[in-house]
Amino acid sequence: MNSINTTLEFKNKIEQIKELPTLPEMGNKLLKLQENPDSSIQELGEVIEIDPILSSQLLRHANSAFFNTAKSITSLRDAISLLGFDATLNLALGLISANSFKIPVKGPIGMRAFWLHAIYSANLMQVLANKIPAELNTKSGMAYLSGLLHNFGLVLLGHEFTYDFKTINDALEDDPKKDLLSVEKSHLGFHHFQVGSWLMRKWGLPKEIMVSVLEHHNEDYHGDYHVYANLALVADRALFAYSIGDAESEDIPERILNEFHLTQEQVTEFCEQVMEKNELINAMVDHIVENN
DSSP, rough: OOOHHHHHHHHHHHHTOOOOOOOOOOHHHHHOOOOOOOOOHHHHHHTTTTTTHHHHHHHHHTSSTTSSOSSOOHHHHHHHHOOOOHHHHHHHHHHHHHHTTOOOSSSTTHHHHHHHHHHHHHHHHHHHHHOOOOOOOOOOHHHHHHHHTTTHHHHHHHHHHHHHHHHHHHHHHHOOSSSSHHHHHHTSSSSSSHHHHHHHHHHHHHHHHHHHHHHOOOTTTOOHHHHHHHHHHHHHHHTTTTHHHHHHHHOOHHHHHHTTTTOOHHHHHHHHHHHHHHHHHHHHHHHHHHOO
């Protein structure tokens, strides 16, 4: 398919969408809290407690062995205090973002696979963000949120283009060796990251998120907020070794490793640390999918 046809195909597909799903009202409230440096744990709790399902998901996360708490956490305020303001806000924002979307649970790009990839990526990106040079000014909370949302275009595809989504999902399930990007190009004429970045812009999410969504497959990207996109690429390729996600390769570009002052072996080590929590992450994903 040449570039002209690809552009036309992309335009035609996008024009089929009459109206993008809006970010749930709670999402807008959370974004306002994120933008206000004076926001408090009490204000965050007052926003989240309106949604009992979200509250239960956060309580479950706080009670997980991630935190080795001596006693059970039974109140939302205690959960927020344990997780921290930024971690709670970012996790909540990621969780409620998917509430307006319904896609098949099963398959290589189904809802369960999406959340597995999202939670593993978020955890690994947060670990990596704390290991790379301080002068890169990387916020670990923003890295975590980028991990949760960087593949959100797949959710939008499943919501808006159900037939095409099923075709791609089935094709990848029938032949796991197939590459997601090439299958998307063949069936759609465009990619999930293009649609995802459009949605992030529509929702008014931070530019760091928009960039990580759009550029996480681009190993040459070095523009604004490139650290978050590059972290997502590193996480995707590291997790691909464990059959998680949709990376094209397990190899991490030397340029990115050099900027991050990391080796491929160190990235693998950090990834293994996250993978040691697989039972906890899998249980959390099951809980999210069951309540979505």
